[in-house]
Amino acid sequence: MIKVESLTKTYGAFTAVDDVTFTALPGRVTGFLGPNGAGKSTSMRIMVGLTPASSGFAEVSGRRFADLPNPGLEVGVLLDASAQHAGRTGREILTVAQQTMGLPSSRVDEMLDLVSLSPTESGRRVRNYSLGMRQRLGIATALLGDPEVLILDEPANGLDPAGIRWMRDLLRGYADQGGTVLLSSHLLHEIEVIADDLVVIGQGKIVAQGTKAELLRSAGTLVRTPNVQELANALTASGVSFAPSHATGSADALRVDAEAELVGKVAHLAGVPLVELRAAEGAGLEEMFLELTADTQRDGAAA
Amino acid sequence: MTTIALEQETRRVPRPAPAPIPLSRIASVELRKSFNTRSGFWLLASVGIAAVIATGAVLLFAPNDQLTYDTFGAAIGIPLSIILPVVAILSVTSEWSQRSGLTTFTLVPHRSRIVLAKGIVAVGTGVVSMVSALAIGALGNIVGSAIAGVPTVWDDGPAFLADVVLFNVLGMLVGFMLGLLIRNSAGAIVAYFVYSFVLPTLAMLLADSQQWFRDLQPWVDVTYAQSALVNGTMTGEQWANLGVTHLIWLVIPLIVGVRLVLRSEVK
Numbered sequence: 001m002i003k004v005e006s007l008t009k010t011y012g013a014f015t016a017v018d019d020v021t022f023t024a025l026p027g028r029v030t031g032f033l034g035p036n037g038a039g040k041s042t043s044m045r046i047m048v049g050l051t052p053a054s055s056g057f058a059e060v061s062g063r064r065f066a067d068l069p070n071p072g073l074e075v076g077v078l079l080d081a082s083a084q085h086a087g088r089t090g091r092e093i094l095t096v097a098q099q100t101m102g103l104p105s106s107r108v109d110e111m112l113d114l115v116s117l118s119p120t121e122s123g124r125r126v127r128n129y130s131l132g133m134r135q136r137l138g139i140a141t142a143l144l145g146d147p148e149v150l151i152l153d154e155p156a157n158g159l160d161p162a163g164i165r166w167m168r169d170l171l172r173g174y175a176d177q178g179g180t181v182l183l184s185s186h187l188l189h190e191i192e193v194i195a196d197d198l199v200v201i202g203q204g205k206i207v208a209q210g211t212k213a214e215l216l217r218s219a220g221t222l223v224r225t226p227n228v229q230e231l232a233n234a235l236t237a238s239g240v241s242f243a244p245s246h247a248t249g250s251a252d253a254l255r256v257d258a259e260a261e262l263v264g265k266v267a268h269l270a271g272v273p274l275v276e277l278r279a280a281e282g283a284g285l286e287e288m289f290l291e292l293t294a295d296t297q298r299d300g301a302a303a
Numbered sequence: 304m305t306t307i308a309l310e311q312e313t314r315r316v317p318r319p320a321p322a323p324i325p326l327s328r329i330a331s332v333e334l335r336k337s338f339n340t341r342s343g344f345w346l347l348a349s350v351g352i353a354a355v356i357a358t359g360a361v362l363l364f365a366p367n368d369q370l371t372y373d374t375f376g377a378a379i380g381i382p383l384s385i386i387l388p389v390v391a392i393l394s395v396t397s398e399w400s401q402r403s404g405l406t407t408f409t410l411v412p413h414r415s416r417i418v419l420a421k422g423i424v425a426v427g428t429g430v431v432s433m434v435s436a437l438a439i440g441a442l443g444n445i446v447g448s449a450i451a452g453v454p455t456v457w458d459d460g461p462a463f464l465a466d467v468v469l470f471n472v473l474g475m476l477v478g479f480m481l482g483l484l485i486r487n488s489a490g491a492i493v494a495y496f497v498y499s500f501v502l503p504t505l506a507m508l509l510a511d512s513q514q515w516f517r518d519l520q521p522w523v524d525v526t527y528a529q530s531a532l533v534n535g536t537m538t539g540e541q542w543a544n545l546g547v548t549h550l551i552w553l554v555i556p557l558i559v560g561v562r563l564v565l566r567s568e569v570k
Contacts, residue, residue, distance in 0.1 A: 049412040050405065050569040066412040069323040077409045083402035087340035093406075096339070099332050100324065100410045125341070141406065148318075 001026055001180055002047065002149060006056035009042055009204075016042045018204035019056070024182045024197070026148070029175045031195030031212075032184040033289070039204040040184040041079065044153050048077050060149055072101040076142030076150045081134035081158070086127035090117055090137045093126065094144065101145045111140035116166075131158025139167070150174065152183040156190055168194045188289050200288065207288060215285055221260045224253045224276035225267070234270035235263075245280075245287060255280050255287065329411060329420040337394050337424060346390055347428070353382035354436040358443035362450070370447045371456035375440035380467060380533065383436055387471055388478030388499075391425040392491045395482030400489075404569045414565050422479060429475040433468045463536070470532040473549065474499070477525075480553055483560030486567075498552075499526060525552040 002024040009017040017039040024030035034040050045051040047058040049065040057064065060075050068074050084093055094108045112122050115136040126134065135158050142150055150171070156164050171194060175181050185191045191198065198215055200208040208215060222245060225231050235242050235256060240263070245255040252275070256263050260277050267274050337343050357378040365374055395418075398404035411417050448455040459467075478495050485491040503526035510517040510524075520527050521541075525548040531541040 045568070045570070048409050050408060052566065052568070068412070070321040071412060072410045073321045077406075079405055079409075080402070083405040085336075085340055085397060085401040085403040087342055087401075088403075092339045096332055096336060097406065097410060099335065100328065102322075102324065102328060 001061060002030075002151070002182055003059045003062075004043065004047065004056075005058070007043060007046060007053055007058060008055045009039075009046060009051065010054045015204050017046070017053075020201065020204070020206055021056075022199045022206065022209055024149075024180050026180045027175055027178050028196040029171055029181040029183065029194050030197045030199060031191035032182055032199050032201065033188060033191050034184070034186065034201035035289070036186050038186075038201045040186075040201060041153055043201070044079060044151055044182075044184065047151060048075070048079070050079070060151075070101060070145075072097060072147070073145040074147050074149065076145065076147040076152075078135075078138040078142045078151070078155055079153045081131065081138035081155075084126045084134070084137070087125055089123055089125050090129065090133070091122040093137060094122075094140055097141050097144055103145065107144055111144050114143065114170075115140040132160060132163055135159055135167075136163070139170070148178075149180040150182065152181070154184055154186070156185065156187075164190070188286055198285075200285070208285070220255055220257045220280050221263050222248075222253060222255055222276070222278055222280040223260075223263050223267070223274060224248060225272055225274050226252060227272050228252055228254065230270060231267055231272045234266050234272060238262075238266050240266065243287075246290060248276075324411060324416075326416060326420060329416055330423050333394070333417070333420045333424045334427075337390065337428065340397075343390075343393065346386065346393070347432075350383060350386055350390075350432045350436065351439070353386060354379045354439040357382060358439055362443060362447045365447075367451045367453050370444070370451055370453055371458045372441065372444045373458045375443045375447075376437060376459055376464070376467060377533075379436045379440045380471070383432065384471055384474050387429050387432060388474045388495050389492060390428060391475040391478035392482040392495060393488060394421050394425060395479060396486055396488040396491050399486040399569075402570075408569050415561070418483065418561055418564060422476075425475050425479050426472055429472040430468060433471050437464060437467070466532040466537060470529055473529060473532075473553070476557075477553055480557040480560055483564050484556055486564070502526065522547050523551065525549065 004020055004022050007017055007020040008015065020039070020043055022030075032040050032043070042051060043058075046053045047060065047065060048071075060068065065071060065075070071077075088096075091108060091112065094111060095105070098105060098108050112119075117133065117136055117140070121129075121133065126137070129137070135155060139152075139155060142152065152171075156167055159167060171181050171183065175196070183191075183194075192212065195212055197211050198209060199206060200215075223231070228244075228251065231254065232242065235254070240256055240258045242254045242256040244251065245253040260279060264274070264277055267277075338347060358375055361370070361375050361378045398407055398417075407417060408414055444457070445455055477498060478491070481491045481494045481498065485494055503524065506516075506520060506524045506527065510520050521544040522528075528541070528544040528548040531537055531544070537545075
């Protein structure tokens with residue numbers, strides 16, 4: 001289990017992580033979702049003690065990370081697959097971790113097998129690795145100590161589709177055996193297919209969290225019509241709240257906070273033709289996510 | 304199917320807390336890390352290579368009356384006094400320059416233990432390298448005098464050799480300190496050359512022109528104080544000079560460097 005409580009990190013006037021509180025539960029994959037620069041990596045670095053928090057705290061398996069006697073056996077961590085000495089071979093990097101944790105050397109071969117790095121590949125220096133191979137090596141390092149908790153920052157980066165599928169099955173199996181998995185991503189769809197729980201972060205703050213089912217359910221109804229303005233007026237008159245939606249890629253859609261049936265009735269009474277009417281599913285989440293991204297981009301342009 | 308499910312369930316029952324990682328294990332891993340890259344391996348190999356080349360050069364070029372152990376020792380000592388501090392620098396800075404610190408400091412979150420382990424390895428490497436190099440020099444002395452047909456002269460006693468080893472270990476610790484302080488390979492190596500070649504030259508120029516500095520120099524110029532170690536027997540005052548200058552130029556910056564490493568963010 002990972003518990004993060006009121007975590008805040010400031011750099012001068014800039015708040016990178018702002019009062020973040022969430023819990024990642026055993027047996028579940030928790031997706032930590034946010035655009036680039038939202039504070040995901042900083043939060044994860046604080047969890048494993050690489051960055052000191054300004055206030056608040058994070059606990060793994062009920063203890064502060066620094067209080068774990070042999071952290072590698074309890075928490076598997078992959079923060080940046082490229083952060084390895086480029087002059088070491090893949091096997092040597094695993095051996096260094098294996099010796100630090102005090103494990104038998106056979107674990108190294110088991111892990112190389114698990115992540116499908118061949119003896120030739122593991123004998124090559126990491127500077128010659130593709131990003132995908134580095135990710136596999138990073139996963140191997142994280143799993144080496146058979147930990148109960150995994151903290152992975154963008155583990156799917158650089159993997160090919162088959163690799164992403166492999167990673168997904170691996171993490172799913174790991175959580176099904178009672179492990180706690182926290183993984184971050186800036187890609188909604190990547191997280192959607194694997195996570196049980198979601199924590200969405202933007203500009204350092206949590207903007208949504210809950211089970212994936214809850215977050216997708218709360219998204220309302222998506223409706224498309226050529227007469228957007230008329231429908232908007234009718235919905236306002238009926239006291240139903242709505243927002244313009246960009247889910248279809250054009251301006252002809254609305255996301256309505258009501259059941260599809262009600263929206264259909266309102267449209268029918270107003271005589272507005274509908275092109276599409278369906279549960280918005282991920283659309284709400286996706287829009288929230290796009291807004292977050294747009295905000296950070298605007299800030300980037302202003303800075 | 305049920306059995307598998309049960310096994311999987313029981314696999315994650317709370318396990319007893321693992322034993323803490325002993326310092327000896329961290330030190331042995333750090334020792335391995337100083338050999339297991341190509342650059343690290345060749346850097347350490349170059350200690351032996353330099354000792355052999357220096358010994359060979361003395362055998363070839365030194366006049367017969369200078370074929371003494373002191374000549375061999377001096378020829379070997381100079382390249383080592385440059386290589387060994389670089390070994391110490393890289394053992395620290397590679398964690399930042401190569402970013403392997405992300406893993407190192409996650410597997411061992413108490414950074415002071417990593418720093419201590421690296422310090423032990425640096426001093427150990429320094430002592431072992433110097434003893435091996437001096438042994439190669441001794442071999443050269445025996446072979447050289449036999450070839451030239453002159454008596455074998457052992458003009459450096461154990462006390463002086465211990466001073467020479469200390470001189471090189473201090474040099475390594477200076478490199479180690481600069482590594483912690485700067486945490487960047489290129490920057491720390493440049494700083495080391497400024498520290499041990501540029502500053503002494505400036506100090507010498509200043510001492511030549513200013514009487515007050517000439518009187519003060521043994522107490523503030525660290526290289527000046529160190530050089531006494533390799534220039535014959537040390538007096539009590541020279542030991543005091545060595546202590547004071549290293550307090551200013553090694554111990555205090557080392558404390559600052561360690562604090563920086565303990566507090567800094569590892570990215």
